[in-house]
Amino acid sequence: MVKLKKSNTIWFDNVPSHWSLTKNKFFLKEKNEVVGENSSDYTLLSLTTNGVIKRDIDSGKGKFPSSFEDYKVVSKGDLIFCLYDIDETPRTVGFSELDGMISGSYKIFECDENVFPKYIYYYYLNIDNFKGLKPYYTGLRNVIRPETFKSLSIYLPPYNEQVSIVESIELKLNEIKRLKEIEIQKLQKLDEFVKSTINNNVTGII
Numbered sequence: 434m435v436k437l438k439k440s441n442t443i444w445f446d447n448v449p450s451h452w453s454l455t456k457n458k459f460f461l462k463e464k465n466e467v468v469g470e471n472s473s474d475y476t477l478l479s480l481t482t483n484g485v486i487k488r489d490i491d492s493g494k495g496k497f498p499s500s501f502e503d504y505k506v507v508s509k510g511d512l513i514f515c516l517y518d519i520d521e522t523p524r525t526v527g528f529s530e531l532d533g534m535i536s537g538s539y540k541i542f543e544c545d546e547n548v549f550p551k552y553i554y555y556y557y558l559n560i561d562n563f564k565g566l567k568p569y570y571t572g573l574r575n576v577i578r579p580e581t582f583k584s585l586s587i588y589l590p591p592y593n594e595q596v597s598i599v600e601s602i603e604l605k606l607n608e609i610k611r612l613k614e615i616e617i618q619k620l621q622k623l624d625e626f627v628k629s630t631i632n633n634n635v636t637g638i639i
Contacts, residue, residue, distance in 0.1 A: 444565050448588045458583035460545040468534045472501035476533035485527040504534040514540040516577040525561045528554035552595035
């Protein structure tokens with residue numbers, strides 16, 4: 434049985450006693466490199482409820498700026514945070530599996546080598562699911578100031594445990610995805626049966 438201790442964060446009552454308390458600023462390094470005139474060399478990315486995805490500039494769908502020069506460079510493994518209009522933003526944290534560029538209004542971070550980036554992603558994704566950053570909002574646009582975000586406290590397990598936690602989460606998520614796909618196939622077949630039944634009865638083929 435895991436021994437627990439009282440948490441000093443607002444999000445959790447208790448955490449494993451061997452987890453260490455630290456702050457974002459001690460393991461997150463902000464990246465501010467912009468693409469400049471080389472934007473055509475980068476893949477355009479977007480932060481969505483389905484994660485960080487590639488956007489198709491040539492599709493004509495959605496709005497695009499007149500210039501991408503102020504967009505930030507994103508590398509595979511980076512964490513992306515949207516720290517403004519948080520109540521209206523579908524997703525405030527993302528983990529990039531792609532190299533590319535994204536709106537300069539986002540904050541891009543890379544983790545210290547002793548911290549597993551995907552653990553931080555799932556940690557803040559969990560908080561984002563119940564809008565747990567709300568106590569730190571300021572101003573009319575519900576902004577979290579950079580200095581505030583960097584000073585937030587977080588409990589970190591040992592590195593190997595971070596990896597194990599992520600593997601456990603993703604194993605379960607993959608199983609849920611598989612079951613969801615099975616249910617979708619069943620619903621599609623049911624929908625086809627309903628249409629066939631209506632058609633056969635309407636045409637007198639019973």
